[in-house]
Amino acid sequence: MHRIQHKRGCLSLEAVCCSSRAMKPWVLISIFVVSYVCYLLLGALVISIIEKPYEESLRSKLQKLKADFLDVNSCVNESKLETFLQEVLNANKYGVSVLRDAANDTNWDFATAFFFASTLVTTVGYGYTTPLSDSGKAFCIFFAMIGVPFTMLVLTVTAQRLMAIVTYKPIDYFQIQRGYSRRCVTKVHFVILLLLMLALFFLIPAAIFSIIEDSWTYLDAFYFCFISLCTIGLGDYVPGEQYQQKLRPLYKICVTFYLLIGLVNMLLILQTFHKAADLHGLTDLVLMPHHEDEDEGDHERILDTSSFQKPVESMETEVQKQLNSASHTGYSSINR
Known part of the structure; x- marks a missing residue:
């Protein structure tokens, strides 16, 4: 049934x-x-x-x-007050505050700069801290021009290497060793992987952030995790910006590595879903259909090995056999 x-x-x-x-x-x-x-x-x-x-x-x-x-x-004077408020708001866009509690904090110590560089090349870009000088803006352009594709390459390669351990090996084990259907195994595997991702990079970190950040609720912390790992980076919640933050440099560096590892796992989830969708035929619903009557010359691969019917070794072996058979002539081949 x-x-x-x-x-x-x-x-x-x-x-x-x-x-x-x-x-x-x-x-x-x-x-x-x-x-x-x-x-x-x-x-x-x-x-x-x-x-x-x-x-x-x-x-x-x-x-x-x-x-x-x-x-x-x-x-x-109301006009002078308006001018003062405008200057304060403009400075706040760059992460500079005139409040007494935050007047002594700097946004450009090494730990904060390291955090800013990571958000720049990962395209998270909170926008809370931005360069003030023209030279800093010019350097950000050059740094991001090289850093963004380099970061995407590193994250993608790392995710692909992890797929061999986290995705392919478990699926092959339960299919070959246990005899389960590959489609069934991929469904269960993706659900388990998704739940682990949700727990390790959303639920648990959100609880930690809500404890460290005094003004954050659990919803605020979960919102920050989701917005950050999806590389949206609205910048309304940035960790380590409260007054007299304990171990602020270490905290900033830990958040940086959390973002990098979380982005790798997000790519791992997406690639695993794509493989599972290919197996179940779901990608055929959205991808463009292939037309067989198209000119194959326009879509020829750069390295098309299909035209070579036999490997070089097999061709050499066959030639050698022909030479050997030709050198040992039988009686039946002699012209009479």
């Missing part, structure tokens, strides 16, 4: 894949583009409905504080 249901499921999946292949390319692209735009519009609508009331409430609160300050301090 289970085999019949499994065959029916496979047949239905193959039917969907065949229908997607039969669909014209421009129709498939149009569906994806329209769906993507609708998804963006839906996200914009929801976030606008949620956040707009909070923004208006905060703006009215600040305006009230400003009006109360001017009422109490009638000698203060």
Whole structure:
């Protein structure tokens, strides 16, 4: 009974894949583009409905504080106060604060600079700390130009090497040694790997961040982990920026390595999902269909070994056999 249901499921999946292949390319692209735009519009609508009331409430609160300050301090010129506030806000964009609790903190000690360099080349880019000088901005351009592709190469190569240990070996073991179906093993393996990733790089680190950072709730910490490891990096939550942070340099370096290791594991999850989707035929639903009537000359591989029907060793062996057979002539081959 289970085999019949499994065959029916496979047949239905193959039917969907065949229908997607039969669909014209421009129709498939149009569906994806329209769906993507609708998804963006839906996200914009929801976030606008949620956040707009909070923004208006905060703006009215600040305006009230400003009006109360001017009422109490009638000698203060409002235009000068506006200029002062503008300068403070501009400095805050660069991570520089005039508050007494944060006046002595620097954003450019070695540990913080190391953290900034890692967020720059990993494209996380919180934006909380940015270079002030023109020479610093020019160096960031040069540093990122080389560092971003180099970082992507290192992360991708590391993730691929880990797949041989974390993905291929367990799947091959349960398929060959235990006799389980490869499709079933890949499903269970991906779920287990996803749960481990969720626990080791989201749930546990979020609990640690919520303990270290006094002003962060657990939701704030989990939000920071997700935004960082997805390389979104909004910059509204940055670790190690509170006043008199204990062991701040060590804390910054630890967060840097957490981001690098977490990004490797995110790539590992994505590549594992891609392999599992290929095995189950899910990629055929979204990839463009292959047209067999296309000119093969336009899509010829750089190193196409299919044209060589036999290896060099086998060709040499065959020639040697022919020479040997020719040198030992039998009686039947003699012309009479």
